Amino acid sequence: MPATHIRRWKTLALTTSAVLVGLTLPTMTATPASATTTAYDSTYYKNAVGKTGTSLKSSLHTIISSQSKLSYSALWDALKVTDQDPNNSSNVILLYSGLSRSKTLNGGDTGDWNREHVWAKSHGDFGTATGPGTDLHHLRPADVQVNSVRGNKDFDEGGSAVSGAAGSYTDSDSFEPRDADKGDVARMILYMAVRYEGDDGFADLEPNEKVNNGSNPYIGKLSVLKQWNDEDPPSAFEEKRNQVIYDTYQHNRNPFIDHPEWVDAIW
DSSP states (O other), X not given: OOHHHHHHHHHHHHHHHHXXXXXXXXXXXXXXXXXXXXXXXXXXTTTTTTOOHHXXXXXXXXXXXXXXXXXXXXXXXXXXXXXXETTXXXXXXXXXXXXXXXXXXXXXXXXXXXXXXXXOTTTTTOTTOTXXXXXXGGEEEEEHXXXXXXXXXXXXXXXXXXXXXXXXXXXXXXXXXXXXHHHHHHHXXXXXXXXXXXXXXXXXXXXXXXXOOTTSSEXXXXXXXXXXXXXXXXXXXXXXXXXXXXXXXXXXXXXXXXXXXHHHHHO
């Protein structure tokens, strides 16, 4: 049973018990991300700090749109660096499963890992084009079969367990990553929504409250992604990955890893 489903059951049970004894329980919600400061606030983010809403989103778009771009084939070698297992330099860590797998097992066969577009490339129809189709900030190594199960589904909670990715669940129209990857997924999706605003020949990517978005340039559900951002704050692995992409490859940052509280400030 998913952890989120356990939490719902516990909430219901506690509420029922409280009613029986005449008590009132406080509302159980995720705690919003606390404000953070970084070494980049006075330089890289200087034109965004202190802003909110559309003004913050616009400023961040301008900042992160200045980047170097990789070819689709170059992603293989880049991912071997950005997602290297900190405990085994011969391996990468796979999204959705957390498994450590040999860097040499990249490809399309069973047991291999491939290049997962977290913002599904069909949502906006950008394919593997240099730009959104090759942006390392939303591309991660994933098991070939698990990647196929995720397909181009939107993100939401619920469903049946995903074989090969303990803690992940899926149904006909959505995918729920394991708890340790929920925040990562949220921040990658919202990065894409800020980076690609329709002013560079690609679609204007936006989060919404729907699933089954198909080829439209949207991914849902925003409310769930916001919750995941709060429940699963940036890890050391995620922060290091952001730094490697900035230093070595694209020279831009995912602002929601540096400032997860900016998610609520914009949405």
